[in-house]
Amino acid sequence: MAVTGPVWALGAMSGTSLDGVDAAMVLTDGQQICAFGPDAYRPYTEAERAVIRAAFGRWPGGPGVTQAAEVVETAHAEVLARFTGAEVVGFHGQTLAHDPRGRGTHQAGNGALLAQVLDLPVVWDFRSNDVQMGGQGAPLAPFFHHACARFAGLTDPVAFLNLGGVGNLTWVDPTFDHPDATGALLAFDTGPANAPVNDLMLARRGVAQDAGGQLAASGQVDEAVLTGFLNHPYFFKMPPKSLDRNDFAGLLPAVAHLSDADAAATLTACAAAAVARGAEHFPAPVTRVLVCGGGRHNAAMMAALSARMAVPVEPVEAIGLNGDMLEAQAFAYLAVRVLRGLPTSAPGTTGVAAAVGGGRVSRP
Numbered sequence: 001m002a003v004t005g006p007v008w009a010l011g012a013m014s015g016t017s018l019d020g021v022d023a024a025m026v027l028t029d030g031q032q033i034c035a036f037g038p039d040a041y042r043p044y045t046e047a048e049r050a051v052i053r054a055a056f057g058r059w060p061g062g063p064g065v066t067q068a069a070e071v072v073e074t075a076h077a078e079v080l081a082r083f084t085g086a087e088v089v090g091f092h093g094q095t096l097a098h099d100p101r102g103r104g105t106h107q108a109g110n111g112a113l114l115a116q117v118l119d120l121p122v123v124w125d126f127r128s129n130d131v132q133m134g135g136q137g138a139p140l141a142p143f144f145h146h147a148c149a150r151f152a153g154l155t156d157p158v159a160f161l162n163l164g165g166v167g168n169l170t171w172v173d174p175t176f177d178h179p180d181a182t183g184a185l186l187a188f189d190t191g192p193a194n195a196p197v198n199d200l201m202l203a204r205r206g207v208a209q210d211a212g213g214q215l216a217a218s219g220q221v222d223e224a225v226l227t228g229f230l231n232h233p234y235f236f237k238m239p240p241k242s243l244d245r246n247d248f249a250g251l252l253p254a255v256a257h258l259s260d261a262d263a264a265a266t267l268t269a270c271a272a273a274a275v276a277r278g279a280e281h282f283p284a285p286v287t288r289v290l291v292c293g294g295g296r297h298n299a300a301m302m303a304a305l306s307a308r309m310a311v312p313v314e315p316v317e318a319i320g321l322n323g324d325m326l327e328a329q330a331f332a333y334l335a336v337r338v339l340r341g342l343p344t345s346a347p348g349t350t351g352v353a354a355a356v357g358g359g360r361v362s363r364p
Contacts, residue, residue, distance in 0.1 A: 092126060
């Protein structure tokens with residue numbers, strides 16, 4: 001399909017926190033957001049989470065990868081089939097491994113299969129082109145963050161913070177017309193966010209998360225662990241930069257000696273401190289930090305962020321956006337950019353040498 005005007009695109013996202021699949025529609029021409037449409041959520045079962053978790057860190061052909069891909073494809077097909085009126089689907093898949101300077105990046109899930117099931121064009125494999133061109137392949141939502149800032153009528157520099165399994169920041173100057181313009185964006189992963197807390201809660205209490213941050217709020221931060229965390233080599237790299245979910249695998253052993261509450265408090269403080277450290281790289285001060293992703297529901301995490309940032313830290317709902325669906329919406333938006341031949345990443349977002357488009361298009 002040739003895209004010249006706005007189309008309804010349907011995007012889906014399954015993050016490293018493994019809560020489930022988000023899906024949402026956006027009316028866009030790949031440049032401007034014209035309207036937001038319906039959304040839906042399909043949680044993973046505990047059994048499905050276990051299958052995907054067992055494949056983390058694995059590459060195509062590795063043990064458990066085929067089974068993980070089947071879970072991802074089935075869950076996506078179920079939630080995406082609920083929608084009508086979409087003209088294209090943006091399918092991110094499930095990141096199992098990310099090593100941009102080594103083996104590349106691996107998202108489980110076959111977009112060609114989904115195209116047949118849904119009888120719609122599916123854009124997928126968004127990250128590989130960027131990695132092959134020397135970029136980090138992540139984060140990919142920043143171009144959408146730029147469009148969101150302009151949709152909301154913002155004029156001053158602002159930061160979007162996504163708190164998923166890994167945290168990432170996008171510094172946006174909305175006065176630029178195009179996201180690939182030099183100086184419009186700077187984006188990078190900040191460090192671990194929800195993933196270590198979720199892993200802790202599963203290991204110690206058999207639950208998926210620290211709901212609302214209640215356990216962390218009752219604990220004390222171990223400053224020695226926090227100091228050691230901030231000495232990790234990642235924090236001394238200049239952005240753009242990106243992480244794999246397991247790059248901070250030593251963090252859980254570092255809190256093994258702590259009580260459940262103190263461990264949760266310390267891991268939450270680490271996530272917030274990583275964001276504050278990342279903010280030191282902003283090209284110019286921001287007026288506010290707008291938070292999306294599951295971490296914004298964690299009151300302890302939001303309080304820790306507010307204590308460390310010099311500007312208001314607010315959920316993206318403060319500017320009329322849906323923080324649970326922003327990444328799914330981003331891949332709807334990016335799918336239309338791919339169909340139009342527009343770039344999906346740039347030097348300021350992934351460190352790629354020049355603005356580049358990504359994504360494969362599979363048609364039914």
